[in-house]
Amino acid sequence: MSLEWVITILTNNWPMFLRGAGMTLLISIIGTLIGAAIGLIIGIVNTIPMPERGVKRLFQKTINFLLSAYVEFFRGTPMIVQAMVIFYGSAMAFGIDMDVFTAAIFIVSINTGAYMAEIVRGGIISVDKGQFEAAQAIGMNHFQTMMNVVMPQVVRNILPATGNQFVINIKDTAVLNVIGVTELFFQTKSVSGNNFRYFESFFIACVLYFVMTFTITLLLRKLERKMAGPSNYSMIGGLPMQVVTPEDTEHKIKE
């Protein structure tokens, strides 16, 4: 490989790479956030206790069926195929002329949503049954129980898996080049199509992808640690010797 070529390509095309990486990051961030929201909503809906009879029961059964059909369908088909079907299909079937950016966000969100729904389901199952019971025993209804007790624990439990999904999205947005989204892979293809230095161009893309994913990984680790909270507490009105503040422990760990 020639380092000169890498430098030349960068000097001539850096705005394209940068815009590509920016687009990749933007689509993955929005897609992951909307996907996570979809997953959380599906997770909560699935936990609503089933009424014993009546129209409500039928309604809820239908909703649950549609949701699981959605999850299974999007988990069971490749995103690259979904991209084609949704982008061209929406124009053909419904006459909707989606712009590629909207289509990209839509595809990534809905795909992530399907995965996140499963992750959230696992997260809810992993919350101890006693937590639900204690919340109900003090009079919370289902919604209050979920919002004040269960979901905060679920969010913390699923944070690593969500971060993982984010990293996957950064990589997988590359497939969106098939519908002409100007993300990093698409831009690199354009660059290399002009200079015919495929290896050097894609090497640059490779480095950029890794920088993005690794930065996200590090940031999420930090967030996880922050959410775990201080490992000690301070007693109120206790003896001075018993007072242990988070700062104190941090000192001790560093020493």
Add this chain to the structure above:
Amino acid sequence: MEKVIEIQHLSKSFGTNEVLKDIDFSVSKGEVVCVIGSSGSGKSTLLRCVNLLEKPSGGKIIYNGKNILDAHHNIHSYRTKLGMVFQQFNLFNNHNVLNNCVVGQIKVLKRKRQDAEKTAKKFLHVVGMDQYVNAKPEQLSGGQKQRVAIARALSMEPEVMLFDEPTSALDPEMVGEVLKVMKDLAKSGLTMLIVTHEMEFAKEVADRVVFMDKGVIVEEGPPEQIFNHPKKERTQEFLKRTLR
């Protein structure tokens, strides 16, 4: 005496397993009732039916003159009148000690945070945990967790406190601190329904002891009668086994 909760012909089955059979039973205002009986006799199920964590298969639960098992009865507001203390504590893992006692007051009783915190601190003081308001549940010992759980239930200012073997999951050296709190509460005139294996405790604090076996109430009466002059053979056998 005024009855707080009255249970009539209560039954509960899990599938074909009939766990409670035609239970008649009531708790009066200010009374401390201890429920004893061997493992699997249905004590927990009875308690859980009272606050509807289990749905009874039949019978009535009369509270304030109304059967709360009637359809359209608001079970959430009914539950706020009962404070439940679990064997496994079940403190909310995502809240610190203070918030464990505050969240229900704010979200369910719609109290202002300031008032809720005042009430919470009052009851945390009662159980001797007011120094630990900032601690997370995982940072506490079992006995401390259970005392916070009691404060959490008390903070809702319920009419009856339900305890399901509150000391059974505790190391022996921590049982005392929890029983002490419960004794103090009993003396304060709180209405309490306690499932327990602590016979000495039951003898000391109970106004009435209920002995259950195989899903039925075999015998009930003042502790003196149940422990010293049990009438039924099954009660005598149980006591012989446990008091040995």
